[in-house]
Amino acid sequence: MRELQRIAIASEQFHDQQVDLTAGQQHYLGRVLRLQPGDRFIILDGRGGWWLAIWKGGQNATVVEPIRINNELPIPVTLWVSMPKGSGFEEIVRCTTELGVSRLVPIMSARTVVVPSPQKLARWRRIATEAAEQSERQILPEITDPLSIQQAWETLSDQGEEVDKYICVARGDFPHLLNCLLAARTGQGKGYVYNSLLLAIGPEGGWTTPEVEEAINRRFQPVSLGSRILRSVTAPMVALSLVAAVSEMDNY
């Protein structure tokens, strides 16, 4: 089903299960994609809906049924990311959205004092929207207002123990995130022991020792992302790559 060609259709082109194709769309289906009348294709309605359609030839297509797709990760994943200087956070928003993040919390920690402007926040949310569309997600990730690390700790109190919490620490003898994620898999249903995942990723200079200690007190598992030192832009992508892969792998 997902191999079918997809085209985006404006809502005014729909009526009574029929679609009026524009001249450009007819050309695209017939000449570019080489579809024949009777062939199936997918219509994107621009509101997250996908529809299976049959081309009748010319401007006519019939909508057969809605397609239920789900590219979302099985459990919501929240990222706390200490904001790097410059435009690094834009890259983080783009890549982690592609990789399935549910909520991104920009964090001001002891070693980051970047206070983003409202314009910057608006820009990050625009980038998240674009990236969600491009990567064919159903859910738009939330980018919260920035929080100080103290404020962030306080948001934890009401989440109970259903959240699997990790803090990524660059230097130290901690287990690899991949080990922890594989150990938390059940191989059934939503695939995880937990109901949601929270990953905290530090700034360029790393979390301070008191920050790591506070996290451990709050039942975060300190983890490693490997033995090379990653930029603060790369670390969130690596962490999300592992989370997404472990959620989507076949049973092992």
Added chain:
Amino acid sequence: MRELQRIAIASEQFHDQQVDLTAGQQHYLGRVLRLQPGDRFIILDGRGGWWLAIWKGGQNATVVEPIRINNELPIPVTLWVSMPKGSGFEEIVRCTTELGVSRLVPIMSARTVVVPSPQKLARWRRIATEAAEQSERQILPEITDPLSIQQAWETLSDQGEEVDKYICVARGDFPHLLNCLLAARTGQGKGYVYNSLLLAIGPEGGWTTPEVEEAINRRFQPVSLGSRILRSVTAPMVALSLVAAVSEMDNY
């Protein structure tokens, strides 16, 4: 050991196990890092060598012994990457170097016709050098001259079956790369059944069907990187994140 502070020293500062520190380095050790005479620190000799040293105070430091560190992945990893348009390849060079790639081969495939200038190639190599230093690698990844996909196939002939080869395919019902990598682990020695790894990652529009078929004929395993559609800049980072994590995880 890795928690010790590191400073880079020029080779002419070394003589007979002694190091003459510059005024700037003395300031850095004493005032910035707050080291006391007798404290240990690490010297980087700029040629991949690390040395344990003791500060004697003032301009004098003594070299104690070489430090054998190894942040390299246990087996060499080659990436074939179809070159995206724009500056995307720079991001790929930077991130995959951080993640431990050994050799990057810029590929011209059916759906990419970008021919990089010699200046661009020189720039990519500079970025790889910077990223290798920053991420504390011992080996500088090689960035080869660009190859057409046909030329790339021909480089395979003399590599025998010791190479574990994957082609990442965006749409299709293939096993997840993570499953394949975990299955190829031995949990002993270098950790892998194979002597080296080769990953081929396609362009924005994906590999063509003939390209995927050719790869399968040449014993590449087609794999998925998950159900969301990744940009061609993101896909290599995700693939390398998984390769690095599986190599560096504890036994599972």
